[in-house]
Amino acid sequence: MVNTDDGTPRLSEMVRDDGVGIFKDRDLLKTSRIVGEERIVGRDEQMSTLVTLLKPLIHESSPPDILVYGPSGTGKSLITSRVVNEYKSALTEQDRDLAVVEINCQWLTSNFQACEKIAEGVSDLDRVGEEISVSGLSTHKALSETFNIVDDRYDAAIIIVDEIDLLVNPVKSEDEEPAFSALLYQLSRMDDLIGFDDMSVIALTNSPDFMRELDGRAESSFNPRDVHFPDYDANQLREILRKREDAFFPDVLGGDVVPLSAAFAAQDHGDARKAVDLLRTAGDEASAEDADMVREEHVRRAQEEVEKDRILEIAHGYSSGKKTVLLSAAVIRAWSSRDIEAIPSPVLKDVYDYICKAIDHDPKSKDTLLRYMGEFETNGLLDSSIKSRGLGSGIYKTFKLNRQPEYLVETLMERDSRFDGAMEKKDLVATKVDKALEDFYD
Ligand SMILES: Nc1ncnc2c1ncn2[C@@H]1O[C@H](COP(=O)(O)OP(=O)(O)OP(=O)(O)O)[C@@H](O)[C@H]1O
Ligand SMILES: [Mg+2]
CATH class of the missing domain: 3.40.50.300 (P-loop containing nucleotide triphosphate hydrolases)
Structure with a gap:
């Protein structure tokens, strides 16, 4: 890229730069492309x-x-x-x-x-x-x-x-x-x-x-x-990406780029679209910084981008009431000092009520909350299971998020100023989360 005297690239160059150093045929990694049998x-x-x-x-x-x-x-x-x-x-x-x-x-x-x-x-x-x-x-x-x-x-x-x-x-x-x-x-x-x-x-x-x-x-x-059509496993995803390596110039792809992209996509239900999106976005990340190769760090950054895009795409259609429930679940995982794998429904309700108060929002009933969580499950955002607290103590549900909680929180907060109130009280909310978990488990 030709630089101006102070070292920044010229606008004309920036606009016309097609990242040729990296991609030979970027379109091959567009997900709408109908690829050949081979x-x-x-x-x-x-x-x-x-x-x-x-x-x-x-x-x-x-x-x-x-x-x-x-x-x-x-x-x-x-x-x-x-x-x-x-x-x-x-x-x-x-x-x-x-x-x-x-x-x-x-x-x-x-x-x-x-x-x-x-x-x-x-x-x-x-x-x-x-x-x-x-x-x-x-x-x-x-x-x-x-x-x-x-x-x-x-x-x-x-x-x-x-x-x-x-x-x-x-x-x-x-x-x-x-x-x-x-x-x-x-x-x-x-x-x-x-x-x-x-x-x-x-x-x-x-x-x-x-x-x-x-x-x-x-x-x-x-x-x-x-x-x-079942999910793909990581090996199949790797093969799918290998057969598209010619989207890049020879020797441009670092050795771990394809396996890492496949591994990330395999975590996400074995989704080939995600694998292809990741590989393309990793190439874009490398092009954007004029790197001579696509490396592991580019895939990690791409994973962050792709993950946020998808959360956005899914959450876009939710009403603000539903987004508050989703945010509460994500906050429990993202802001707690305890490393819990699944979120118990009573803890969710507790934290949700608290967040509603923080953002001045009327809380929904427990049944509505569970219904919304069921909808998020249908959309692949989480998995639920039913747990029992032992004889006579009742049953409850637990939820495992399928998306990185930090990205969920960030994406929901970025897009909705109503959540500013929760962000401003982040420390208080985090304390509430720990307290709710402590009450439930200890
Ligand atoms: N078996 C495969 N071999 C090579 N590429 C694949 C394969 N399966 C999917 N892909 C690629 O993954 C992307 C997504 O595939 P496709 O659009 O067919 O998924 P889909 O099942 O229709 O998903 P959705 O339900 O979201 O519409 C496309 O870019 C496609 O080229
Ligand atoms: Mg389709």
């Missing part, structure tokens, strides 16, 4: 199950609907996309055309929005190339019109509905069916409705209980075959 590790079984289930495509009949489920970062989107696109090429070789439409439900809040996305996806298909307008139509009509067009121009269709459990209407009444349920019901009935029987739905979800959350009529019309 870079895929440890998903032979899932891939071959998907291939078998979709095989009817080759014989001009229609495959079953499929439910792909497993935790975050286990390759569901990647593998599904690769297999389906391979079928698309195979059908082209037979002079047949497969329509592949993929939508992600992450930011959608109604069945109608999902139908709009599907219509948009169909508009973009090679053989369509014209805008299909569905505004003002019922969801039922929107889908019929869209799939009539697909039926006209394609031999078969696969609709991939990614992150389907996130398709929920944020304000819905108790007895209203969830948006994902309505969508699946309608998609699975295209055959009856417009006589289009060459369509299969592949729904992807993190939720192992997804089928139980479906409304009765969706449950009876959508009968998918399951494909389960």
